[in-house]
Amino acid sequence: MTAPALTEFSRPDLTAIAPRPKAAPDANASLVARDPLTPTLARFTVRPDRGSLPFVAGQYVQVRSMDPLTPPRPYSIASPPGARDIELLVSLIDGGAVTPRLFGLPLGSRLFVGAPAGRFRLERDDDRDHLLVATGSGIAPLLSMAAELGARPRPPRTVLLHGVRIEEELAGRTLLSRFDGTWLAYWPTLSRPRDGGGWRGLTGRVGDHLRDLLAAHGFAHHHMVAYLCGNPSMIADCEVQLMGMGAPATSIRTERFTAATSD
Numbered sequence: 001m002t003a004p005a006l007t008e009f010s011r012p013d014l015t016a017i018a019p020r021p022k023a024a025p026d027a028n029a030s031l032v033a034r035d036p037l038t039p040t041l042a043r044f045t046v047r048p049d050r051g052s053l054p055f056v057a058g059q060y061v062q063v064r065s066m067d068p069l070t071p072p073r074p075y076s077i078a079s080p081p082g083a084r085d086i087e088l089l090v091s092l093i094d095g096g097a098v099t100p101r102l103f104g105l106p107l108g109s110r111l112f113v114g115a116p117a118g119r120f121r122l123e124r125d126d127d128r129d130h131l132l133v134a135t136g137s138g139i140a141p142l143l144s145m146a147a148e149l150g151a152r153p154r155p156p157r158t159v160l161l162h163g164v165r166i167e168e169e170l171a172g173r174t175l176l177s178r179f180d181g182t183w184l185a186y187w188p189t190l191s192r193p194r195d196g197g198g199w200r201g202l203t204g205r206v207g208d209h210l211r212d213l214l215a216a217h218g219f220a221h222h223h224m225v226a227y228l229c230g231n232p233s234m235i236a237d238c239e240v241q242l243m244g245m246g247a248p249a250t251s252i253r254t255e256r257f258t259a260a261t262s263d
Helices: 099-103 136-150 174-178 210-216 230-246
Strands: 029-038 040-046 059-067 073-076 087-090 110-113 129-135 158-164 184-190 224-230 252-256
Touching: 040 110, 040 230, 059 087, 073 087, 073 136, 087 099, 087 136, 129 136, 129 230, 136 158, 136 174, 136 184, 158 210, 174 184, 210 230, 210 252, 224 230, 230 252
Parallel strands: 129 158, 129 224, 158 184, 224 252
Antiparallel strands: 029 040, 029 110, 040 087, 059 073, 059 110
16 A cells, blocks of 8 residues: 655745735925924924814824834924924934934924824813923923913913923923913923022922922812823822822823833
């Protein structure tokens, strides 16, 4: 009896059936301005092709250049809702995969800007006292929020505390100073003020001043909402302080900025 012949199966061409990588999205915006605040911090102004991009204060957009080696990164929108252009605050990360290329783009460069997203946003018609706290470029969504609050017929009492290293990093100071002393109390603080630089404001980290400022402005934990954005350690510190004062966790909204998401 002869052995049955072996059936031969041809190996499929795996390259033919493997999923193909998605094509990079088409450009839909242009870089129209880049305002350096420091060597490592700049305000980027991006103009969408189709006019004003509908967004809610506090939201972010994914941005990518047309360089195929540059992945997209999320950046919070600093401009007020309804603005023609989108303003972003970008911190240069040494050795990063994205920001060194963004800082090197010439004006007029084409970009892809994704649809606005994110749940870090104001509540409509919220008349509670508002506490806005940021470190570094985390001020971006709070600038948009401040502009929205200021446009309301009756803006809520608001304290905005912004911590940076040096004075030049105080992005949005012109806008916030215009509101300061009305419904808004603007408190910048420097962690590394220059000797002899003439700075007469607060110094140290934002957490060093949180309790005193809330007391000075008569904020009550049961009638307050807090929006915290920036360094994760700052957010953790402020959360502990606020809840220690009796603020419920549900009244604290956070957005954490890390180098891993913006390099």
